[in-house]
Amino acid sequence: MFTKLPAYATLQSKAAKPIDMAKTLTPARIEKMAVKAVGFKLLFGTERVDEGILASLFSLAREAHALEKMAAMQRGDVINQIEGFESENRSVLHTAMRDQFDHQQKSKPAKEAAEMAGKELKKLEGFLKGIEGKFTDLVQIGIGGSDLGPRALAIALQPFHRPGHRVHFISNVDPDDANGVLNGLDLKKTLVVVVSKSGTTLETLTNEAFVRSRMEKMGIDPKKHFIAVTGEKSPMDNPDRYLASFYMWDFVGGRYSATSMVGGVMLGFALGFEGFREILRGAHDMDHHALTAEPEKNLPLLSALLGIWNRNFLKYPTVAIIPYSQALLRFPAHLQQLDMESNGKRIDKQGRGVDFSTGPIIWGEPGTNGQHSFYQLIHQGTDIIPLEFIGFHHSQYGHDLKIEETTSQEKLLSNLFAQSIALAVGQASDNPNKFFPGNRPNRILLGEKLTPYSLGALLSYYENKVAFQGFIWGINSFDQEGVQLGKKLATKMIHLFAGKKEDFPLGSAYLKFLD
Secondary structure, three states: OOOOOOOHHHHHHOOOOOOHHHOOHHHHHHHHHEEEOOOOOOOOOOOOHHHHHHHHHHHHHOOOOOHHHHHHHHHEEEEEEEOOOOOOEEEEEEEHHHHOOOOHOOOOOHHHHHHHHHHHHHHHHHHHHHHHHOOOOOEEOOHHOHHHHHHHHHHHHHHOOOOOEEEEOOOOHHHHHHHHHHHHHHHEEEEEEEEEEEEEEOHHHHHHHHHHHHHOOOOOOOHOOEEEEEEEOOOOOOOOOOOOOEEEEEOOOOOOOOOOOOHHHHHHHOHHHHHHHHHHHHHHHHHHHHHEEEEEEEHHOOOOOOOHHHHHHHOEEEEEEEEEOOHOOOHHHHHHHHHHHHHHHOOOOOOOEEEOOOEEEOOOOOOOHHHHOOOHHHHOOOOOEEEEEEEEEOOOOOOOOOOOEEEEHHHHHHHHHHHHHHHHHHHOOOOOOHOOOOOEEEEEEEEEOOOOOHHHHHHHHHHHHHHHHHHHOOOOOOOOOOHHHHHHHHHHHHHHHOOOOOOHHHHHHHHHHEE
Protein backbone atom coordinates (compact mmCIF):
# COMPACT_ATOMS: atom_id res chain seq x y z
CA MET A 1 0.00 0.00 0.00
CA PHE A 2 1.09 3.55 -0.77
CA THR A 3 1.53 4.58 2.88
CA LYS A 4 3.76 1.55 3.56
CA LEU A 5 6.36 2.47 0.95
CA PRO A 6 9.68 3.40 2.60
CA ALA A 7 9.85 6.78 0.85
CA TYR A 8 6.42 7.72 2.21
CA ALA A 9 7.72 8.13 5.78
CA THR A 10 10.71 10.11 4.55
CA LEU A 11 8.47 12.48 2.63
CA GLN A 12 6.15 12.88 5.61
CA SER A 13 9.03 14.06 7.74
CA LYS A 14 10.22 16.45 5.01
CA ALA A 15 6.71 17.90 4.68
CA ALA A 16 6.80 19.05 8.29
CA LYS A 17 9.17 21.86 7.21
CA PRO A 18 8.62 22.61 3.51
CA ILE A 19 10.88 25.15 1.88
CA ASP A 20 10.18 28.89 2.02
CA MET A 21 9.83 30.06 -1.56
CA ALA A 22 10.41 33.72 -0.71
CA LYS A 23 13.93 32.79 0.41
CA THR A 24 14.82 30.15 -2.15
CA LEU A 25 13.44 31.33 -5.50
CA THR A 26 16.39 32.54 -7.56
CA PRO A 27 17.16 32.73 -11.30
CA ALA A 28 19.54 29.80 -10.88
CA ARG A 29 16.81 27.68 -9.26
CA ILE A 30 14.34 28.50 -12.06
CA GLU A 31 16.87 27.49 -14.71
CA LYS A 32 17.91 24.33 -12.88
CA MET A 33 14.39 23.07 -12.17
CA ALA A 34 13.34 22.73 -15.79
CA VAL A 35 12.92 19.64 -17.95
CA LYS A 36 12.32 19.60 -21.70
CA ALA A 37 10.83 16.93 -23.97
CA VAL A 38 8.47 16.52 -26.95
CA GLY A 39 8.35 20.27 -27.57
CA PHE A 40 7.44 21.27 -24.00
CA LYS A 41 9.38 22.60 -21.03
CA LEU A 42 8.21 21.86 -17.49
CA LEU A 43 9.29 24.70 -15.20
CA PHE A 44 8.88 23.70 -11.57
CA GLY A 45 11.19 25.99 -9.63
CA THR A 46 8.08 27.52 -8.05
CA GLU A 47 7.06 24.24 -6.40
CA ARG A 48 7.87 23.69 -2.71
CA VAL A 49 10.54 21.09 -3.36
CA ASP A 50 14.31 20.86 -3.10
CA GLU A 51 16.80 18.26 -4.28
CA GLY A 52 16.24 16.08 -1.24
CA ILE A 53 12.45 16.08 -1.66
CA LEU A 54 12.78 15.34 -5.36
CA ALA A 55 15.13 12.44 -4.65
CA SER A 56 12.58 10.99 -2.22
CA LEU A 57 9.77 11.45 -4.72
CA PHE A 58 11.73 9.55 -7.35
CA SER A 59 12.36 6.82 -4.75
CA LEU A 60 8.60 6.70 -4.19
CA ALA A 61 8.06 6.17 -7.92
CA ARG A 62 10.64 3.36 -8.01
CA GLU A 63 9.18 1.66 -4.93
CA ALA A 64 5.70 1.81 -6.48
CA HIS A 65 7.10 0.44 -9.80
CA ALA A 66 5.50 3.35 -11.67
CA LEU A 67 7.48 2.89 -14.89
CA GLU A 68 6.95 -0.87 -14.87
CA LYS A 69 3.20 -0.30 -14.53
CA MET A 70 3.29 2.18 -17.41
CA ALA A 71 5.00 -0.51 -19.48
CA ALA A 72 2.34 -3.04 -18.46
CA MET A 73 -0.38 -0.62 -19.54
CA GLN A 74 1.16 0.14 -22.92
CA ARG A 75 1.83 -3.51 -23.74
CA GLY A 76 -1.77 -4.48 -23.00
CA ASP A 77 -1.60 -6.35 -19.69
CA VAL A 78 -4.93 -6.65 -17.86
CA ILE A 79 -4.67 -3.76 -15.41
CA ASN A 80 -8.27 -2.49 -15.30
CA GLN A 81 -9.30 -4.77 -12.44
CA ILE A 82 -9.88 -5.06 -8.71
CA GLU A 83 -8.29 -8.27 -7.50
CA GLY A 84 -10.73 -10.74 -5.98
CA PHE A 85 -13.84 -8.73 -6.90
CA GLU A 86 -16.04 -8.37 -9.95
CA SER A 87 -14.59 -5.64 -12.15
CA GLU A 88 -14.08 -4.72 -15.80
CA ASN A 89 -11.00 -6.96 -15.92
CA ARG A 90 -9.46 -5.79 -19.18
CA SER A 91 -6.52 -4.11 -20.87
CA VAL A 92 -6.02 -0.36 -21.11
CA LEU A 93 -4.80 0.46 -24.61
CA HIS A 94 -5.78 4.01 -25.55
CA THR A 95 -2.08 4.49 -26.38
CA ALA A 96 -2.45 1.90 -29.16
CA MET A 97 -4.97 4.16 -30.90
CA ARG A 98 -2.10 6.48 -31.85
CA ASP A 99 0.57 3.84 -32.19
CA GLN A 100 0.55 3.77 -35.97
CA PHE A 101 4.20 4.66 -36.39
CA ASP A 102 6.34 1.89 -34.86
CA HIS A 103 3.99 -0.73 -33.43
CA GLN A 104 5.77 -3.65 -35.09
CA GLN A 105 7.98 -4.12 -32.03
CA LYS A 106 5.10 -4.01 -29.52
CA SER A 107 3.59 -6.90 -27.56
CA LYS A 108 0.87 -8.96 -29.19
CA PRO A 109 -2.12 -7.24 -27.49
CA ALA A 110 -0.75 -3.76 -28.22
CA LYS A 111 0.12 -4.67 -31.80
CA GLU A 112 -3.32 -6.16 -32.42
CA ALA A 113 -5.01 -3.09 -30.95
CA ALA A 114 -2.87 -0.80 -33.09
CA GLU A 115 -3.74 -2.83 -36.17
CA MET A 116 -7.44 -2.57 -35.36
CA ALA A 117 -7.06 1.18 -34.98
CA GLY A 118 -5.12 1.29 -38.25
CA LYS A 119 -8.00 -0.36 -40.10
CA GLU A 120 -10.41 2.24 -38.74
CA LEU A 121 -8.01 5.00 -39.79
CA LYS A 122 -7.89 3.68 -43.34
CA LYS A 123 -11.68 3.39 -43.36
CA LEU A 124 -11.94 6.98 -42.08
CA GLU A 125 -9.54 8.27 -44.73
CA GLY A 126 -11.62 6.68 -47.47
CA PHE A 127 -14.88 7.89 -45.98
CA LEU A 128 -13.67 11.49 -45.74
CA LYS A 129 -12.60 11.42 -49.40
CA GLY A 130 -16.03 10.07 -50.34
CA ILE A 131 -18.00 12.84 -48.64
CA GLU A 132 -15.73 15.74 -49.65
CA GLY A 133 -17.83 18.71 -50.68
CA LYS A 134 -21.15 17.17 -49.60
CA PHE A 135 -21.39 18.56 -46.06
CA THR A 136 -20.61 21.97 -44.57
CA ASP A 137 -21.34 21.09 -40.94
CA LEU A 138 -20.88 18.16 -38.58
CA VAL A 139 -22.77 17.66 -35.33
CA GLN A 140 -21.34 15.25 -32.76
CA ILE A 141 -23.85 13.75 -30.33
CA GLY A 142 -22.30 12.19 -27.23
CA ILE A 143 -21.79 12.79 -23.54
CA GLY A 144 -18.93 12.48 -21.06
CA GLY A 145 -15.81 11.23 -22.82
CA SER A 146 -17.67 11.25 -26.13
CA ASP A 147 -18.04 15.02 -25.83
CA LEU A 148 -15.58 16.67 -23.45
CA GLY A 149 -12.29 15.61 -25.01
CA PRO A 150 -13.37 15.92 -28.66
CA ARG A 151 -15.00 19.29 -28.00
CA ALA A 152 -11.90 20.61 -26.20
CA LEU A 153 -9.66 19.52 -29.09
CA ALA A 154 -11.97 20.95 -31.75
CA ILE A 155 -12.09 24.35 -30.04
CA ALA A 156 -8.33 24.32 -29.43
CA LEU A 157 -7.59 23.80 -33.12
CA GLN A 158 -10.11 26.21 -34.60
CA PRO A 159 -7.42 28.07 -36.63
CA PHE A 160 -6.57 24.78 -38.36
CA HIS A 161 -10.15 23.96 -39.41
CA ARG A 162 -10.66 23.76 -43.14
CA PRO A 163 -12.95 26.41 -44.68
CA GLY A 164 -16.50 25.14 -45.00
CA HIS A 165 -16.03 22.46 -42.33
CA ARG A 166 -17.75 23.61 -39.16
CA VAL A 167 -18.29 21.32 -36.16
CA HIS A 168 -20.88 21.48 -33.37
CA PHE A 169 -21.70 19.40 -30.29
CA ILE A 170 -24.87 18.23 -28.54
CA SER A 171 -24.35 16.52 -25.20
CA ASN A 172 -26.92 17.58 -22.61
CA VAL A 173 -30.30 15.85 -22.67
CA ASP A 174 -31.73 19.32 -21.99
CA PRO A 175 -33.71 20.00 -25.22
CA ASP A 176 -32.40 23.56 -25.27
CA ASP A 177 -28.95 22.18 -26.09
CA ALA A 178 -30.14 20.40 -29.24
CA ASN A 179 -32.43 23.21 -30.33
CA GLY A 180 -29.71 25.80 -29.86
CA VAL A 181 -27.38 23.88 -32.20
CA LEU A 182 -29.91 22.81 -34.82
CA ASN A 183 -31.60 26.16 -35.25
CA GLY A 184 -28.51 27.62 -36.91
CA LEU A 185 -27.84 24.80 -39.39
CA ASP A 186 -28.80 23.79 -42.90
CA LEU A 187 -29.62 20.17 -42.07
CA LYS A 188 -29.46 19.15 -45.73
CA LYS A 189 -25.70 19.80 -45.57
CA THR A 190 -25.17 18.49 -42.03
CA LEU A 191 -23.46 15.23 -41.04
CA VAL A 192 -24.35 13.80 -37.62
CA VAL A 193 -21.94 11.59 -35.66
CA VAL A 194 -23.56 9.66 -32.82
CA VAL A 195 -21.06 8.33 -30.27
CA SER A 196 -21.87 5.62 -27.72
CA LYS A 197 -19.72 2.57 -27.01
CA SER A 198 -22.64 0.51 -25.69
CA GLY A 199 -25.16 1.93 -28.14
CA THR A 200 -27.54 2.40 -25.20
CA THR A 201 -26.49 5.71 -23.58
CA LEU A 202 -29.77 7.35 -22.57
CA GLU A 203 -28.87 10.99 -23.19
CA THR A 204 -27.20 10.22 -26.51
CA LEU A 205 -30.04 8.11 -27.90
CA THR A 206 -32.55 10.73 -26.81
CA ASN A 207 -30.66 13.48 -28.61
CA GLU A 208 -30.22 11.26 -31.68
CA ALA A 209 -33.98 10.72 -31.86
CA PHE A 210 -34.47 14.47 -31.43
CA VAL A 211 -32.25 15.28 -34.43
CA ARG A 212 -33.64 12.45 -36.56
CA SER A 213 -37.16 13.73 -35.94
CA ARG A 214 -36.16 17.24 -37.01
CA MET A 215 -34.68 15.90 -40.26
CA GLU A 216 -37.67 13.67 -41.02
CA LYS A 217 -40.07 16.60 -40.59
CA MET A 218 -38.02 18.44 -43.23
CA GLY A 219 -38.19 15.48 -45.63
CA ILE A 220 -34.53 14.53 -45.12
CA ASP A 221 -33.53 10.84 -44.96
CA PRO A 222 -31.48 10.52 -41.72
CA LYS A 223 -29.70 7.39 -42.97
CA LYS A 224 -27.83 9.55 -45.50
CA HIS A 225 -26.66 11.90 -42.77
CA PHE A 226 -25.99 9.80 -39.64
CA ILE A 227 -22.75 8.02 -38.69
CA ALA A 228 -22.32 5.70 -35.69
CA VAL A 229 -19.19 5.50 -33.55
CA THR A 230 -19.87 2.54 -31.31
CA GLY A 231 -18.83 -0.90 -30.16
CA GLU A 232 -18.85 -3.63 -32.79
CA LYS A 233 -22.23 -5.44 -32.78
CA SER A 234 -23.81 -2.88 -30.43
CA PRO A 235 -27.43 -1.85 -31.14
CA MET A 236 -26.02 1.15 -33.03
CA ASP A 237 -23.89 -1.03 -35.33
CA ASN A 238 -26.72 -1.08 -37.84
CA PRO A 239 -26.16 -0.36 -41.58
CA ASP A 240 -29.92 0.12 -42.06
CA ARG A 241 -29.81 3.27 -39.92
CA TYR A 242 -26.35 4.73 -40.52
CA LEU A 243 -24.35 5.91 -43.51
CA ALA A 244 -21.24 4.39 -41.91
CA SER A 245 -20.07 2.89 -38.63
CA PHE A 246 -16.69 3.29 -36.95
CA TYR A 247 -15.67 1.13 -34.00
CA MET A 248 -14.41 1.69 -30.49
CA TRP A 249 -13.34 -1.04 -28.09
CA ASP A 250 -13.60 -1.92 -24.41
CA PHE A 251 -9.89 -1.40 -23.85
CA VAL A 252 -10.30 2.35 -24.51
CA GLY A 253 -12.06 4.18 -21.69
CA GLY A 254 -14.34 7.08 -22.60
CA ARG A 255 -12.18 9.80 -21.05
CA TYR A 256 -9.14 8.37 -22.85
CA SER A 257 -10.89 8.07 -26.21
CA ALA A 258 -10.42 11.44 -27.94
CA THR A 259 -7.66 10.01 -30.15
CA SER A 260 -9.80 7.04 -31.19
CA MET A 261 -12.70 7.26 -33.65
CA VAL A 262 -14.61 9.04 -30.86
CA GLY A 263 -12.72 12.19 -31.79
CA GLY A 264 -11.29 11.00 -35.08
CA VAL A 265 -14.33 11.33 -37.34
CA MET A 266 -15.05 14.87 -36.19
CA LEU A 267 -11.40 15.96 -36.18
CA GLY A 268 -10.77 14.35 -39.57
CA PHE A 269 -13.73 16.26 -41.00
CA ALA A 270 -12.63 19.58 -39.46
CA LEU A 271 -8.87 19.38 -39.96
CA GLY A 272 -8.54 16.93 -42.79
CA PHE A 273 -7.22 13.41 -42.31
CA GLU A 274 -3.58 14.48 -42.06
CA GLY A 275 -4.45 17.01 -39.37
CA PHE A 276 -5.92 14.22 -37.27
CA ARG A 277 -2.82 12.10 -37.88
CA GLU A 278 -0.68 14.93 -36.53
CA ILE A 279 -2.62 14.80 -33.26
CA LEU A 280 -1.95 11.06 -33.12
CA ARG A 281 1.72 11.61 -33.83
CA GLY A 282 2.12 14.12 -31.00
CA ALA A 283 0.28 11.87 -28.56
CA HIS A 284 2.36 8.87 -29.62
CA ASP A 285 5.62 10.72 -29.07
CA MET A 286 4.60 11.76 -25.55
CA ASP A 287 3.42 8.19 -24.81
CA HIS A 288 6.85 6.93 -25.88
CA HIS A 289 8.54 9.56 -23.71
CA ALA A 290 6.42 8.57 -20.68
CA LEU A 291 7.39 4.94 -21.24
CA THR A 292 11.12 5.32 -21.86
CA ALA A 293 12.46 8.53 -20.29
CA GLU A 294 14.39 8.24 -17.04
CA PRO A 295 12.36 9.51 -14.06
CA GLU A 296 14.26 12.77 -13.59
CA LYS A 297 13.53 13.78 -17.20
CA ASN A 298 10.10 12.22 -17.59
CA LEU A 299 7.58 15.08 -17.90
CA PRO A 300 4.36 13.20 -16.99
CA LEU A 301 6.02 11.29 -14.15
CA LEU A 302 7.65 14.40 -12.69
CA SER A 303 4.35 16.26 -12.85
CA ALA A 304 2.59 13.31 -11.21
CA LEU A 305 5.11 13.26 -8.37
CA LEU A 306 4.83 16.99 -7.77
CA GLY A 307 1.06 16.53 -7.60
CA ILE A 308 1.43 13.70 -5.08
CA TRP A 309 3.75 15.87 -2.97
CA ASN A 310 1.13 18.62 -2.90
CA ARG A 311 -1.83 16.29 -2.36
CA ASN A 312 -0.54 13.73 0.12
CA PHE A 313 2.22 15.49 2.00
CA LEU A 314 1.36 19.20 1.89
CA LYS A 315 -2.35 18.25 2.10
CA TYR A 316 -3.74 20.51 -0.64
CA PRO A 317 -7.11 19.15 -1.87
CA THR A 318 -7.53 20.98 -5.20
CA VAL A 319 -5.56 21.82 -8.34
CA ALA A 320 -6.33 24.72 -10.67
CA ILE A 321 -5.27 24.18 -14.28
CA ILE A 322 -4.92 27.56 -15.97
CA PRO A 323 -4.10 27.70 -19.69
CA TYR A 324 -2.78 31.06 -20.82
CA SER A 325 -4.29 30.29 -24.20
CA GLN A 326 -7.85 31.14 -25.17
CA ALA A 327 -7.80 28.17 -27.54
CA LEU A 328 -7.70 25.83 -24.50
CA LEU A 329 -10.98 27.28 -23.25
CA ARG A 330 -12.58 23.85 -22.68
CA PHE A 331 -9.42 21.88 -21.92
CA PRO A 332 -9.79 22.17 -18.10
CA ALA A 333 -13.30 20.70 -18.40
CA HIS A 334 -11.86 17.67 -20.20
CA LEU A 335 -9.13 17.35 -17.56
CA GLN A 336 -11.76 17.42 -14.82
CA GLN A 337 -13.25 14.22 -16.18
CA LEU A 338 -9.89 12.68 -17.03
CA ASP A 339 -8.49 13.19 -13.54
CA MET A 340 -11.52 13.03 -11.26
CA GLU A 341 -13.19 10.05 -12.95
CA SER A 342 -9.88 8.21 -13.08
CA ASN A 343 -8.49 8.86 -9.61
CA GLY A 344 -11.57 9.72 -7.57
CA LYS A 345 -11.36 6.31 -5.88
CA ARG A 346 -11.60 5.21 -2.23
CA ILE A 347 -10.33 1.64 -2.56
CA ASP A 348 -7.06 0.20 -3.83
CA LYS A 349 -6.61 -2.53 -6.44
CA GLN A 350 -7.14 -5.22 -3.83
CA GLY A 351 -10.52 -3.76 -2.82
CA ARG A 352 -9.25 -2.32 0.48
CA GLY A 353 -10.24 1.12 1.69
CA VAL A 354 -7.32 3.54 1.36
CA ASP A 355 -5.97 5.50 4.31
CA PHE A 356 -4.73 8.45 2.25
CA SER A 357 -6.13 11.06 -0.14
CA THR A 358 -6.41 10.15 -3.80
CA GLY A 359 -7.39 12.37 -6.74
CA PRO A 360 -7.67 16.11 -6.11
CA ILE A 361 -10.52 18.37 -7.21
CA ILE A 362 -9.62 19.74 -10.66
CA TRP A 363 -10.89 23.05 -11.94
CA GLY A 364 -9.75 25.96 -14.06
CA GLU A 365 -10.34 28.70 -16.60
CA PRO A 366 -8.10 30.48 -19.10
CA GLY A 367 -5.76 33.25 -18.00
CA THR A 368 -5.79 36.22 -17.98
CA ASN A 369 -9.55 36.09 -17.36
CA GLY A 370 -9.08 34.21 -14.09
CA GLN A 371 -6.85 36.96 -12.74
CA HIS A 372 -9.93 39.18 -12.63
CA SER A 373 -12.13 36.65 -10.85
CA PHE A 374 -10.81 33.86 -8.61
CA TYR A 375 -7.14 34.83 -8.26
CA GLN A 376 -8.05 36.91 -5.21
CA LEU A 377 -8.73 33.69 -3.31
CA ILE A 378 -5.67 31.98 -4.76
CA HIS A 379 -3.33 34.78 -3.65
CA GLN A 380 -4.82 35.78 -0.28
CA GLY A 381 -7.43 33.18 0.62
CA THR A 382 -7.17 30.79 3.54
CA ASP A 383 -6.79 27.70 1.33
CA ILE A 384 -3.64 27.04 -0.68
CA ILE A 385 -4.44 25.93 -4.22
CA PRO A 386 -1.61 24.53 -6.36
CA LEU A 387 -1.68 25.75 -9.95
CA GLU A 388 -0.64 24.15 -13.22
CA PHE A 389 -0.10 26.82 -15.87
CA ILE A 390 -0.02 26.06 -19.61
CA GLY A 391 1.51 28.60 -22.00
CA PHE A 392 2.96 28.94 -25.49
CA HIS A 393 5.69 31.15 -26.94
CA HIS A 394 3.69 31.94 -30.07
CA SER A 395 0.03 32.55 -30.84
CA GLN A 396 -1.86 30.31 -33.26
CA TYR A 397 -2.93 32.89 -35.83
CA GLY A 398 0.38 34.74 -35.80
CA HIS A 399 -1.31 38.12 -36.22
CA ASP A 400 -0.41 40.50 -33.39
CA LEU A 401 0.26 44.16 -32.78
CA LYS A 402 2.70 46.11 -30.65
CA ILE A 403 0.87 48.38 -28.26
CA GLU A 404 2.99 50.39 -25.82
CA GLU A 405 6.18 48.55 -26.84
CA THR A 406 4.89 44.97 -26.44
CA THR A 407 2.66 42.61 -28.41
CA SER A 408 -0.49 41.02 -26.97
CA GLN A 409 1.28 37.65 -26.81
CA GLU A 410 4.13 39.22 -24.83
CA LYS A 411 1.58 40.73 -22.44
CA LEU A 412 -0.09 37.33 -22.06
CA LEU A 413 3.20 35.59 -21.21
CA SER A 414 4.24 38.44 -18.92
CA ASN A 415 1.09 37.86 -16.91
CA LEU A 416 1.72 34.11 -16.77
CA PHE A 417 5.28 34.46 -15.46
CA ALA A 418 4.36 37.29 -13.08
CA GLN A 419 1.53 35.28 -11.52
CA SER A 420 3.82 32.28 -11.04
CA ILE A 421 6.41 34.43 -9.24
CA ALA A 422 3.83 36.32 -7.19
CA LEU A 423 2.23 33.11 -5.96
CA ALA A 424 5.60 31.69 -4.96
CA VAL A 425 7.22 34.67 -3.19
CA GLY A 426 4.24 36.79 -2.12
CA GLN A 427 4.63 40.33 -0.86
CA ALA A 428 5.66 41.66 2.52
CA SER A 429 3.71 44.63 3.88
CA ASP A 430 2.89 46.28 7.19
CA ASN A 431 -0.61 46.72 5.84
CA PRO A 432 -2.30 43.33 6.35
CA ASN A 433 -4.63 44.02 3.44
CA LYS A 434 -1.64 44.26 1.11
CA PHE A 435 0.24 41.29 2.57
CA PHE A 436 0.60 38.25 0.28
CA PRO A 437 1.82 35.12 2.13
CA GLY A 438 3.37 33.44 -0.93
CA ASN A 439 4.52 29.83 -0.77
CA ARG A 440 1.69 28.96 -3.15
CA PRO A 441 3.07 26.11 -5.30
CA ASN A 442 2.73 26.20 -9.05
CA ARG A 443 4.45 24.98 -12.21
CA ILE A 444 4.43 25.96 -15.86
CA LEU A 445 4.19 23.73 -18.91
CA LEU A 446 5.52 25.85 -21.76
CA GLY A 447 5.29 24.98 -25.46
CA GLU A 448 6.21 26.72 -28.68
CA LYS A 449 2.81 26.94 -30.37
CA LEU A 450 -0.52 25.15 -30.07
CA THR A 451 -0.75 22.95 -33.19
CA PRO A 452 -2.33 19.55 -33.89
CA TYR A 453 0.99 17.88 -33.01
CA SER A 454 1.57 19.81 -29.77
CA LEU A 455 -2.06 19.40 -28.71
CA GLY A 456 -1.73 15.63 -29.11
CA ALA A 457 1.40 15.72 -26.96
CA LEU A 458 -0.35 17.89 -24.36
CA LEU A 459 -3.32 15.51 -24.20
CA SER A 460 -0.99 12.54 -23.71
CA TYR A 461 1.04 14.40 -21.08
CA TYR A 462 -2.04 14.74 -18.88
CA GLU A 463 -3.33 11.23 -19.59
CA ASN A 464 0.00 9.76 -18.53
CA LYS A 465 0.35 12.06 -15.53
CA VAL A 466 -3.04 10.83 -14.25
CA ALA A 467 -2.09 7.20 -14.93
CA PHE A 468 1.24 7.56 -13.09
CA GLN A 469 -0.52 8.95 -10.04
CA GLY A 470 -2.94 6.02 -10.02
CA PHE A 471 -0.05 3.58 -10.37
CA ILE A 472 1.77 5.11 -7.39
CA TRP A 473 -1.37 5.24 -5.23
CA GLY A 474 -2.16 1.63 -6.15
CA ILE A 475 -5.70 2.39 -7.33
CA ASN A 476 -7.54 1.55 -10.54
CA SER A 477 -7.61 4.67 -12.72
CA PHE A 478 -9.52 3.01 -15.54
CA ASP A 479 -13.03 2.20 -14.31
CA GLN A 480 -15.82 4.55 -13.21
CA GLU A 481 -18.26 2.70 -10.98
CA GLY A 482 -19.04 6.01 -9.30
CA VAL A 483 -21.22 7.13 -12.20
CA GLN A 484 -23.44 4.04 -12.23
CA LEU A 485 -25.71 4.46 -9.19
CA GLY A 486 -27.11 7.80 -10.31
CA LYS A 487 -27.79 6.37 -13.78
CA LYS A 488 -29.69 3.46 -12.27
CA LEU A 489 -31.88 5.68 -10.12
CA ALA A 490 -32.46 8.07 -13.04
CA THR A 491 -33.98 5.18 -14.99
CA LYS A 492 -36.41 4.57 -12.13
CA MET A 493 -37.33 8.25 -12.10
CA ILE A 494 -37.98 8.15 -15.86
CA HIS A 495 -40.37 5.25 -15.33
CA LEU A 496 -42.24 7.36 -12.78
CA PHE A 497 -42.51 10.24 -15.25
CA ALA A 498 -43.79 7.82 -17.89
CA GLY A 499 -46.48 6.51 -15.55
CA LYS A 500 -45.02 3.04 -15.33
CA LYS A 501 -45.36 1.26 -12.02
CA GLU A 502 -42.06 1.25 -10.20
CA ASP A 503 -41.47 0.91 -6.45
CA PHE A 504 -39.38 4.04 -5.90
CA PRO A 505 -40.97 6.00 -3.01
CA LEU A 506 -38.04 8.42 -2.67
CA GLY A 507 -38.48 9.37 -6.32
CA SER A 508 -42.22 9.79 -5.89
CA ALA A 509 -41.55 12.22 -3.06
CA TYR A 510 -39.56 14.45 -5.41
CA LEU A 511 -42.20 14.37 -8.14
CA LYS A 512 -44.72 15.87 -5.73
CA PHE A 513 -42.76 19.12 -5.91
CA LEU A 514 -43.69 19.36 -9.62
CA ASP A 515 -47.45 19.29 -8.88
